[in-house]
Amino acid sequence: MGREEYVVTGVNWKGSGYMPSGLRSVAVVGLGFIGLPLALSYAMEGVQVVGVDVDESVLGRINRGETHLQESYNGTPIDEILARETASGRFRTTCDYAEAAAHTDTYLVTVGIPVNGGEVDMSPLDRSVESLGRVLKPGDLAIFRSTLVPGTTRERILPALERLSGLRCGSDFHLAYSSERIAEGRAFQEFREMPLAVGGIDVASTERAREVLSVVTTAEITPSDIETVETSKILENLQRDINIAIAQEFAALSDALQIDTYELIRVANTHRRVDLLKPGPGVGGYCLPYALHYLTPKMRQLGLDLPLALLARDINQGTPLRIVDRLETLLGEQGRTLDSARIALLGLAMKDYSSDDRESPALEIGAEIVRRGGRLRAFDPVIPDGRPFTCDSLEEALEESHAMILAARQACFDEVDWASALECMADRPVIMDTRRMLDCVTLRPDARVWRI
Ligand SMILES: NC(=O)c1ccc[n+]([C@@H]2O[C@H](COP(=O)([O-])OP(=O)(O)OC[C@H]3O[C@@H](n4cnc5c(N)ncnc54)[C@H](O)[C@@H]3O)[C@@H](O)[C@H]2O)c1
Structure with missing residues (x-):
């Protein structure tokens, strides 16, 4: 055996x-x-x-x-x-x-x-x-x-x-x-x-x-019967998609209220009947983003509508664009425009510690930065490269960059001495941590730091 x-x-x-x-x-x-x-x-x-x-x-x-x-x-x-x-x-x-x-x-x-x-x-x-x-x-x-x-x-x-x-x-x-x-x-x-x-x-x-x-x-x-098992799988994914959309909406609210999102969730979750998920740069992979689409043929056939699920999908699908909107605002606060900025995007996987980049929100963020004229250098050690904006090392991505977006954790990022790694960025950089990886790092005093 x-x-x-x-x-x-x-x-x-x-x-x-x-x-x-x-x-x-x-x-x-x-x-x-x-x-x-x-x-x-x-x-x-x-x-x-x-x-x-x-x-x-x-x-x-x-x-x-x-x-x-x-x-x-x-x-x-x-x-x-x-x-x-x-x-x-x-x-x-x-x-x-x-x-x-x-x-x-x-x-x-x-x-x-x-x-x-x-x-x-x-x-x-x-x-x-x-x-x-x-x-x-x-x-x-x-x-x-x-x-x-x-x-x-x-x-x-x-x-x-x-x-x-x-x-x-x-x-x-x-x-x-x-x-x-x-x-x-x-x-x-x-x-x-x-x-x-x-x-x-x-x-x-x-x-x-x-x-x-x-x-x-x-x-x-x-x-159970086959149709129940098939439908249950879709609803399990749909429920997570909706719960993540709730977390994204609450994150936007706490950002506006200048309350730390993770602290807010930690406190709210001490209520025994509350279980908020963590927000992030979006929802990727096959499973959650596709759940609603798997129901669409049946919904059309039966003339059904699922407004809550549709709204959640819209919120989650729009999250990467909102991250780029935020990036533009933060760069503006630092006296820069996105179309003249060099941006480092770290982590391209659809979620932390993954080699799956299917429907990855990080890639959506990257594509949107390029669309808006930003000069992008992205690095992920486990996602196969071949995209025009990827580069071979963390240093290459960060060198003289005006902003950095951390979009997915990877094991090798856990080993990085971030305080020194970020030294090679340009003056007064924007640092966006969508994965709360840099919480315990003392970051450069001239940086404008944004945490989801
Ligand atoms: N990836 C996940 O985390 C996850 C979790 C739960 C459920 N699922 C579901 O499991 C299924 C598989 O997902 P995955 O992520 O492994 O997909 P995948 O694309 O990684 O793997 C599918 C494999 O099937 C092969 N294939 C395609 N057509 C074939 C054929 N005619 N004969 C034999 N092989 C063929 C492809 O070459 C590919 O290697 C999907 O339905 C997905 O929704 C995935």
Whole structure:
């Protein structure tokens, strides 16, 4: 069994130790932020895992033992886990669904639904369902873990799988949906500890899916019907989007009142029934910004409106622009204009300590600065560069800059001696800390410091 190998600083990999009698192998379809650590989590439990992805560059990177994910388990980085599980023979990859099908009867699908211009793009999921349908065998189980537009499993996936396989769902193969709830950066831990919900197309599908999920998950698994589990996932994300919008609005209020936002939240949260979230430079990633868009097709179909969720989305989407508005005001107070200023933007990830820059508010801030004529140099050590405004080091970004915006924390930023690092900025600089990273740093007396 793999988990005995995960003895790190005296802490054992505490696998659930649960192995349904039939589960020898599993195919994890889609090897991205969710799929790769999920696949490795099964391998760590001793399951033979074949990871399926259609992107040759993703497969190439994984086969070279590289990942760009900021994940670890008990101090063991994901690259090391990948190396161990590959060497053990428990984990391998393929781009060929037929090859996966030859080795397993259980599929966990993590292929996502992108959103382009507010419209959902079902094509990656459709293609994956098509490929799966062509290789599905009697006795197989497919569990979809992607975040789906409510109704997708029963109305879209089921008929496609039946049509392509010539098999009957329920009698010939099993189908279930279980949303994925982990937060990037805590994947290995949360795959184990985050409670799940699961809905099957019938009782046998639900039960079999629950057993497969239990191999990694030690937390409670709540059975329900598929549509409830699909919709619950969207509402879980929507609720967080709305709560963050509330925090952003309160932050704007406390800024105007010249009250420290974090202190205000700390005090308010001493009330046992209040739980304010922390504000920031915006909301990024796939999950929260896309939640509302995943509901839009159903809302249109049913003639429904969700004004609160729409307003929250507007507030969150507008936050990066408001940060740039604030930057312009602060520069003005220092006698400068944005279009003549050099701006350092530090951290491009969609959240702290992440390598994910999808829908990143930091990138929105950067794009808006450029749009308004600012000279931008951005630095993030873990986000792949290739954008015209990125540079190779913190020093290069800060050198002679008139303003600095800290938009996402990264581990290496924690090691920086900020008081000295900021010395190379121009006179009377603006320092905007949207992540409250510099609270304990004595900053230069000539700086105009703004903390969210
Ligand atoms: N990232 C998160 O924190 C998170 C958290 C909870 C839920 N989710 C959900 O999980 C799902 C996956 O998210 P992700 O962040 O891992 O996405 P991702 O884009 O990182 O990974 C998806 C992978 O699927 C692959 N793929 C695309 N089409 C394919 C096909 N036809 N066959 C096989 N592979 C294919 C892509 O190449 C990619 O590697 C999404 O539905 C997302 O909403 C994500």
